[in-house]
Amino acid sequence: MDDLVVVSMTVNGRAVRRAVSPRQSLADFLRQDLGLTGTHLGCEHGVCGACTIVVDGRIQRGCLSFAAQMEGHTVETIEGATASGRLAALQTAFRERNALQCGFCTPGILLTAAEFLADNPRPIRDAIRTALSGNVCRCTGYHAIVDAVASAAEALS
Amino acid sequence: MTKNIGSARPRDDVRLLLDGRGTYLDDVPVTGALHVAFLRSPHAHADIAKIATAAAAALPGVVRVVTASDLAAICHGWGSSQTFPGLVERRQTALAATRAVYQGQPVAAVAAETRAIAEDGVEAIEVDWRPLPEMAALDHALEPGAAPAHGDLASNLAYSGTIGANIDPAIWKEAAHVLEESFIFHRVTGVPLETRGVVASYLPADGSLTVYQSHTAPHQLRSLYAMHLGLDEGRIHVVTPQVGGSFGVKIHLYPDEIATCAIARLIGRPVKFIADRLESFTADIHAREQRVRARVALGADGRFLAWQVDCLLGMGAFSTHPGSSVQEGDETVRLAATPYRVDAFAGRVDVAFQNKTIVGQYRGVGHPMASAVTEYMVDRSAEALGVLPEELRRRNYVPDDAYPTTSASGLPLDALSHRKCLDEILRLMDMPALRLAQAAFRAKGVYRGIGLSAFIERTATNVPVNAHVRKATAQDGVTLHIDPSGSVRAAITVTEQGQGTHTAIAQVIADALGVPFERVTVISGDSAATPYGSGIRASRGAPVGGELALKAGRALRRNVLAAAATLLQVAPDDLTLDNGTILRRGGGRGVRLDELAEAVHFRPQLFQHGAQPNLSVAMHFGHDWPTLVPTNGIQASYLEVDARTGMVRLLHHWAVDDFGTLINPLLAAEQVRGGIAQGIGQALYEELLYSEDGQLTNATLADYLLPKASDLPDITVGHVETPWPHSELGAKGAGEAGTTGALGAVLTAVNDALRPLGAKITEMPMTPERILRALGKI
Numbered sequence: 035m036d037d038l039v040v041v042s043m044t045v046n047g048r049a050v051r052r053a054v055s056p057r058q059s060l061a062d063f064l065r066q067d068l069g070l071t072g073t074h075l076g077c078e079h080g081v082c083g084a085c086t087i088v089v090d091g092r093i094q095r096g097c098l099s100f101a102a103q104m105e106g107h108t109v110e111t112i113e114g115a116t117a118s119g120r121l122a123a124l125q126t127a128f129r130e131r132n133a134l135q136c137g138f139c140t141p142g143i144l145l146t147a148a149e150f151l152a153d154n155p156r157p158i159r160d161a162i163r164t165a166l167s168g169n170v171c172r173c174t175g176y177h178a179i180v181d182a183v184a185s186a187a188e189a190l191s
Numbered sequence: 192m193t194k195n196i197g198s199a200r201p202r203d204d205v206r207l208l209l210d211g212r213g214t215y216l217d218d219v220p221v222t223g224a225l226h227v228a229f230l231r232s233p234h235a236h237a238d239i240a241k242i243a244t245a246a247a248a249a250l251p252g253v254v255r256v257v258t259a260s261d262l263a264a265i266c267h268g269w270g271s272s273q274t275f276p277g278l279v280e281r282r283q284t285a286l287a288a289t290r291a292v293y294q295g296q297p298v299a300a301v302a303a304e305t306r307a308i309a310e311d312g313v314e315a316i317e318v319d320w321r322p323l324p325e326m327a328a329l330d331h332a333l334e335p336g337a338a339p340a341h342g343d344l345a346s347n348l349a350y351s352g353t354i355g356a357n358i359d360p361a362i363w364k365e366a367a368h369v370l371e372e373s374f375i376f377h378r379v380t381g382v383p384l385e386t387r388g389v390v391a392s393y394l395p396a397d398g399s400l401t402v403y404q405s406h407t408a409p410h411q412l413r414s415l416y417a418m419h420l421g422l423d424e425g426r427i428h429v430v431t432p433q434v435g436g437s438f439g440v441k442i443h444l445y446p447d448e449i450a451t452c453a454i455a456r457l458i459g460r461p462v463k464f465i466a467d468r469l470e471s472f473t474a475d476i477h478a479r480e481q482r483v484r485a486r487v488a489l490g491a492d493g494r495f496l497a498w499q500v501d502c503l504l505g506m507g508a509f510s511t512h513p514g515s516s517v518q519e520g521d522e523t524v525r526l527a528a529t530p531y532r533v534d535a536f537a538g539r540v541d542v543a544f545q546n547k548t549i550v551g552q553y554r555g556v557g558h559p560m561a562s563a564v565t566e567y568m569v570d571r572s573a574e575a576l577g578v579l580p581e582e583l584r585r586r587n588y589v590p591d592d593a594y595p596t597t598s599a600s601g602l603p604l605d606a607l608s609h610r611k612c613l614d615e616i617l618r619l620m621d622m623p624a625l626r627l628a629q630a631a632f633r634a635k636g637v638y639r640g641i642g643l644s645a646f647i648e649r650t651a652t653n654v655p656v657n658a659h660v661r662k663a664t665a666q667d668g669v670t671l672h673i674d675p676s677g678s679v680r681a682a683i684t685v686t687e688q689g690q691g692t693h694t695a696i697a698q699v700i701a702d703a704l705g706v707p708f709e710r711v712t713v714i715s716g717d718s719a720a721t722p723y724g725s726g727i728r729a730s731r732g733a734p735v736g737g738e739l740a741l742k743a744g745r746a747l748r749r750n751v752l753a754a755a756a757t758l759l760q761v762a763p764d765d766l767t768l769d770n771g772t773i774l775r776r777g778g779g780r781g782v783r784l785d786e787l788a789e790a791v792h793f794r795p796q797l798f799q800h801g802a803q804p805n806l807s808v809a810m811h812f813g814h815d816w817p818t819l820v821p822t823n824g825i826q827a828s829y830l831e832v833d834a835r836t837g838m839v840r841l842l843h844h845w846a847v848d849d850f851g852t853l854i855n856p857l858l859a860a861e862q863v864r865g866g867i868a869q870g871i872g873q874a875l876y877e878e879l880l881y882s883e884d885g886q887l888t889n890a891t892l893a894d895y896l897l898p899k900a901s902d903l904p905d906i907t908v909g910h911v912e913t914p915w916p917h918s919e920l921g922a923k924g925a926g927e928a929g930t931t932g933a934l935g936a937v938l939t940a941v942n943d944a945l946r947p948l949g950a951k952i953t954e955m956p957m958t959p960e961r962i963l964r965a966l967g968k969i
Contacts, residue, residue: 055307057307058307065217065218070211071211071214071215071217071218072210072211072212072213073211074215074384074385074435075217076384076385076386076468076892077468077891077892078467078468079468079891079892079893081891081892081893082384082892084384111211112210112211113210113211113212116209116210116211121209125206125209125210128205128209129201129202129205129206129209130201131201132201132202132205132691132857132858132861134205134208134209134689135436135688135689135690135691135861135865136208136383136384136385136433136434136435136436136688136689137205137208137209137213137433137435137689138213138215138383138384138385138435138436139384140208140209140211141211144209159905160901162900163900163901163903164900164901166899166900166901167899167900167901167902168899169900170384170892170897170899171384171900172382172383172384172436172438172865172868172869172897173384173436173689173861173865174861174864174865174868175861175864175865175866175867175868175903175906175929176868176898176899176900176903177864177903177905177906178861178864179900180900180905
């Protein structure tokens, strides 16, 4: 029922050109049209951080952007970041420290933590907690996540 | 012998979650599914005079608009599952027909080509609402003249029960001290980050229903759908894929979920319903809304002469299904004071209907309030006697060597360790140093508090009353099979929501069978893949699922040794199996399990001189232990209250738990920490705010405050191991202890901080505003 908009962007290193509904969120587009289901939707109003993705090199909420706004932009999801290997140290630390349970928040937390560590290679514990405060985890109590991010920082230094 | 039980082994099954490759409900591939959106009541209580659906049905992309009358022939509705005799029931239907009794109750549904179009359709439905007086505020629910939550009710009292025995009135007169307090616990909800969802497909050709649902008990769902939809249970297949958190929210069955399956049956096409966050807040089970009064008679020597604990629970418009809302109040009273020797105990539970969302079983069910009330009263008792809180606890605990025993409230208890846990937590905290630091800060006008909260957690539900109505079997089931490569596949009915069930079960099987952990694969959550069984609820994964895995692993081991004995032409008793290799006790050539398995599957001629080899086992287990499995623990909170702002800063938290035999300390510790975060949420942040007319006013994650990383402290976790004496494995449940102890630890710590200011607070969450009120500043 909507007029479609043609949009071209780069997703996980590949050029993508699609006709999208102007009301389709970027997260829905990634999940439904491109099958990139690692981007999760927890609240759809920008609070929980489960839909965190990377746009032009900075993290962003996938649920607060429209796919139609992405003309000419570069988008990276958990799938692309995993394939690039840039999350490997974090992913190893998260597994070893059991820093996830249900895993629904985890892709968003990994992308947030990776950006944080790139800017803060030797973080103190409180700084990690502050950096992760835009991401809700309902399972872990965060302690293990903070441990894992600290441990990944050491492994990367 | 390799020992996996007790090993802090990380989960292997998180790798795909870390890569973003988990398959949660919305990720399940389904071809040609329509999307269902619900019109929900905007009123707490209103008659539905008319529903006009033509405009919605005419929208391009809308396939069907469904109201109660469309589903009446498919699904007749249900009462609660009546697990508490005398509970007043009101029947529900999947869609409300003529009257809505809580905001968020589903009234109509639209099936459309996309979720967005389905929502457009919902907006185009016109309902002629006739609002009725609503009953929302719990404090007034039972007053004479209160508006009835259902029109035909003479009173909003849904249930009233007593626990314990009458207390001799003379005790209150003769006691050295009588302490009384009232507590207010506000409504919270579980907030799994993945909302509820269902994908249902009905094939008219063969009468089969396939359901994918974000849930923790697939077989129970299968039985319930057969009951609700009048289908042959044998033709129902239920899969619970990766579940993004449950915490009890997803052990229930909701009207919107039943409606979705009924719509699939009505229109014969696959349909998908994923709750959005607003729906999750208004329609997931709520919990905890209680008013509690406690009264303690204390002897001059510090003995607890009597405890009276009365609870009023607001349960919402219906009792939850399956199960019963009453449990949230019943457990609070029944568990009060249970760590202690109490000469007399009397309790009462009243449950009130309200025009609010249904209260159900959120992690810890009733327990957190029991512990919070008890431990607050113990601190007050210590204050009255002039002894340290930990000293009065130690003196009055049921001694660790006094079990088995029965609590004054009538609970059979066994194998608990309150004194050991207290000693361990005091050691971890370095309590003397902490008190010195607290005193130094107080001298500087900084108000720090130290709080303790001991508790008993009842885990591993066995034989629920009316299990046949709830479709809640007490049994779990497993099949084990060794494939030709020698790898072991376990299909078990206890399910995984991230707590590490699969890893723990694999550890037990590896040890019981005698194979490396890496050779064991565990699957669950599929009614077609596993035998019938309970699923996850009430922290049963380790005590029941683990015991089943142990028994089944040993049975498979016997089968393996029998097959190997035939192959090697020796007696089974002359063989052992360890780390995946079968060896002769006296030495000589053995055989690796993978070689044996290959031979069993592909070289039958090698076994023609003995019994047919059998590398599979199917087994069920439902415990006949004397009670649910009680566990115990204690938590401590260290925090600072800013007397100017009312803000609480958490400095550190400790927990010591007795889960019996620890299968995996790494996973158990994170279960505890996650539970503590939820308990802290109830203590300080989380509250579903209702207006006087029953409108939920903060149904977003921006307005309902969940604990975030920067709100929480580091959490030290310790363990005491008193194995459950009635099982071979000795494990107890670990899923809810964290939530149970945290509320009381933070409550007692905040009050410890406020004590020098002459203030107290007993209303939770303890928001800055409430703390400032307690301090008389606003």
